[in-house]
Amino acid sequence: MLKIQNLKKHFSGVKAVNNCSFEIKPQAITALIGPNGAGKSTVFNLVSGILKADAGKIIFNNKNITNSSIEKISNSGVSRLFQQSRLFNNLTVQDNFLLALNNEDTKFWSSFISLRETSADKKNKAAKILKLITMENFADTLARDLSYGQKRLVELGRAILNPHKFLMLDEPVAGVTPKLREKIAEILLMLKNRKETILLIEHDMNFTFKIADDIIVLERGKVIAKGKPSEIKDNPKVLEAYLGE
Amino acid sequence: MISAYFIHLLILIGIYAILAISLQLAMGFVGLFNLGHISFYAIGAYTSALLALQGFSFWFCILSAGIIAMLFGFLLSIPTHKLKGDYFALATLSFSFVIYAVVLNWTGLTRGPLGLPGIPKPIIFGFNFANNFNFLILTFAVALVSYLIIKKITTSPFGKVLQAIRDDELAVKILGKNTFKMKFYTFGISAFFVGIAGSLYAHYITFIDPSSFTLWQLIPVITIVIIGGLGSLKGTVIATIILVLLPEPLRFIGFPSSIIGPARQIIYALLLLLILLYKPRGFFGKVELE
Ligand SMILES: Nc1ncnc2c1ncn2[C@@H]1O[C@H](COP(=O)(O)OP(=O)(O)O)[C@@H](O)[C@H]1O
Ligand SMILES: [Mg+2]
Numbered sequence: 001m002l003k004i005q006n007l008k009k010h011f012s013g014v015k016a017v018n019n020c021s022f023e024i025k026p027q028a029i030t031a032l033i034g035p036n037g038a039g040k041s042t043v044f045n046l047v048s049g050i051l052k053a054d055a056g057k058i059i060f061n062n063k064n065i066t067n068s069s070i071e072k073i074s075n076s077g078v079s080r081l082f083q084q085s086r087l088f089n090n091l092t093v094q095d096n097f098l099l100a101l102n103n104e105d106t107k108f109w110s111s112f113i114s115l116r117e118t119s120a121d122k123k124n125k126a127a128k129i130l131k132l133i134t135m136e137n138f139a140d141t142l143a144r145d146l147s148y149g150q151k152r153l154v155e156l157g158r159a160i161l162n163p164h165k166f167l168m169l170d171e172p173v174a175g176v177t178p179k180l181r182e183k184i185a186e187i188l189l190m191l192k193n194r195k196e197t198i199l200l201i202e203h204d205m206n207f208t209f210k211i212a213d214d215i216i217v218l219e220r221g222k223v224i225a226k227g228k229p230s231e232i233k234d235n236p237k238v239l240e241a242y243l244g245e
Numbered sequence: 246m247i248s249a250y251f252i253h254l255l256i257l258i259g260i261y262a263i264l265a266i267s268l269q270l271a272m273g274f275v276g277l278f279n280l281g282h283i284s285f286y287a288i289g290a291y292t293s294a295l296l297a298l299q300g301f302s303f304w305f306c307i308l309s310a311g312i313i314a315m316l317f318g319f320l321l322s323i324p325t326h327k328l329k330g331d332y333f334a335l336a337t338l339s340f341s342f343v344i345y346a347v348v349l350n351w352t353g354l355t356r357g358p359l360g361l362p363g364i365p366k367p368i369i370f371g372f373n374f375a376n377n378f379n380f381l382i383l384t385f386a387v388a389l390v391s392y393l394i395i396k397k398i399t400t401s402p403f404g405k406v407l408q409a410i411r412d413d414e415l416a417v418k419i420l421g422k423n424t425f426k427m428k429f430y431t432f433g434i435s436a437f438f439v440g441i442a443g444s445l446y447a448h449y450i451t452f453i454d455p456s457s458f459t460l461w462q463l464i465p466v467i468t469i470v471i472i473g474g475l476g477s478l479k480g481t482v483i484a485t486i487i488l489v490l491l492p493e494p495l496r497f498i499g500f501p502s503s504i505i506g507p508a509r510q511i512i513y514a515l516l517l518l519l520i521l522l523y524k525p526r527g528f529f530g531k532v533e534l535e
Contacts (some may be wrong), residue, residue, distance in 0.1 A: 050415065050417060070415075070418040070419060071418055071422060074420060075322060079419075080370060080419060087413070087416070087420075088408065088412040088416065089413075089533065090412050090476065090533060091405065091412065095405055095409075098356055098405070099405060099406065099420060100420050102419055103401055103420075103422050103423075104402070105402035105405060105406050106403065106422050106423060106426060107337075112398060112403065112405035144533060162419075162420050191424040222253075
């Protein structure tokens with residue numbers, strides 16, 4: 001599904017991503033783990049086109065998407081959640097969802113002339129996600145009035161609604177309560193049952209080992225280990241990377 | 246009968262309302278702090294005046310004013326589309342200086358500082374707007390249509406995307422939307438309406454010169470937009486009425502006009518400062534910017 005080959009990104013001396021190569025299997029949850037500053041978010045930014053790679057290749061569904069524009073990559077089927085909150089704060093939760101559904105709304109004339117309201121189908125889809133994150137009563141709440149945990153849920157919902165073949169989640173459970181962590185784990189497992197392909201960045205090893213099928217360990221921009229959770233658990237290199245942090 | 250002076254003020258309110266709601270569209274709904282707004286006003290005024298002086302009829306002049314301003318709007322959106330915040334404001338400010346310099350120095354076309362006198366009062370299909378009361382009705386009609394169109398845009402799904410860009414442009418791109426195209430349209434639409442306002446102004450005053458299109462003239466408009474509240478069209482209209490009328494008592498107290506002019510500018514600039522310090526969301530503002 002996703003193939004990364006010798007990917008490289010340096011920031012004036014900092015080798016954030018340094019000859020990184022890995023592959024993501026479809027219909028599974030792969031976790032990208034590694035100590036703070038290992039380059040995980042930078043890999044996400046390269047895949048989604050926010051950063052331009054210094055070298056290397058990103059292949060998605062057999063298409064080379066290296067250095068394509070952000071919109072193009074998104075429309076080819078990549079959806080993502082950011083590490084920091086990026087909601088549309090002055091819009092309602094419902095509007096945040098409707099924006100994710102398709103790009104019909106960027107067409108000026110059809111949007112201007114059309115007298116009909118947002119289609120029932122779109123509203124249905126938004127309502128379903130609200131239910132999934134158990135926030136049915138918050139459709140008309142402004143995003144800026146939500147708590148941190150609720151914001152994360154809405155952002156997760158928005159990323160799920162955005163049409164995609166591949167979902168990238170950057171620390172969806174960082175900083176949330178243990179209860180919410182459980183709930184997000186449930187949602188992710190539900191997505192896996194729906195045969196979704198997910199790449200997940202998560203710092204917490206226990207959480208990752210519980211829900212991931214495959215694990216890729218990054219340290220200083222390089223893959224230092226990959227495999228099943230059981231194989232990674234006792235890998236001395238991984239333990240060292242984490243303990244030596 | 247409404248006094249001639251009051252009609253004059255109402256016409257100004259109508260013209261300023263169009264200036265302000267078109268800036269509100271760019272600033273309050275898309276987050277484009279466009280200091281080049283006044284240039285589109287100038288382009289509209291000069292386009293309309295020059296065509297009218299060539300004998301073209303008013304409806305053609307005012308439409309051309311909107312369209313030429315819109316083309317310049319599209320043009321300005323291209324080099325500025327990647328700029329954010331201060332850099333965007335600075336780039337559009339430079340644009341306004343360029344347009345000002347062209348208007349001032351291209352004397353063959355604009356007569357430079359001498360200005361263009363004798364701009365005819367509008368006649369549309371035989372109906373004469375030379376009478377100020379009729380001109381007022383024309384101005385209000387144009388202002389109302391502009392308001393309704395911009396209102397429709399901001400409440401449509403397209404308008405929701407614009408607001409999303411204001412809140413977080415990268416997040417809009419990540420959803421697969423072409424934000425360049427969105428800003429391109431907005432620049433054009435905003436410039437179209439302010440171009441129309443420029444045309445109304447030119448045909449109302451019947452004389453224009455570069456001094457009407459400096460950054461000073463933009464300050465009251467920015468003040469209106471901020472006091473009305475970012476993202477609120479209704480607030481913008483209310484703020485327009487209040488701000489146009491506000492300095493008027495000075496006149497009745499008996500200040501000479503040589504003092505009233507600068508005093509107005511000081512009042513507007515001070516108001517802007519106060520509102521930014523104490524009520525940054527304005528009176529009807531719905532938007533909180535980080
Ligand atoms: N835009 C940037 N400019 C400069 N340095 C950056 C930038 N983004 C990330 N870095 C640096 O690259 C390294 C990897 O960062 P990041 O990918 O965010 O790590 P992780 O997500 O694994 O914690 C860090 O040293 C960070 O400081
Ligand atoms: Mg990170």
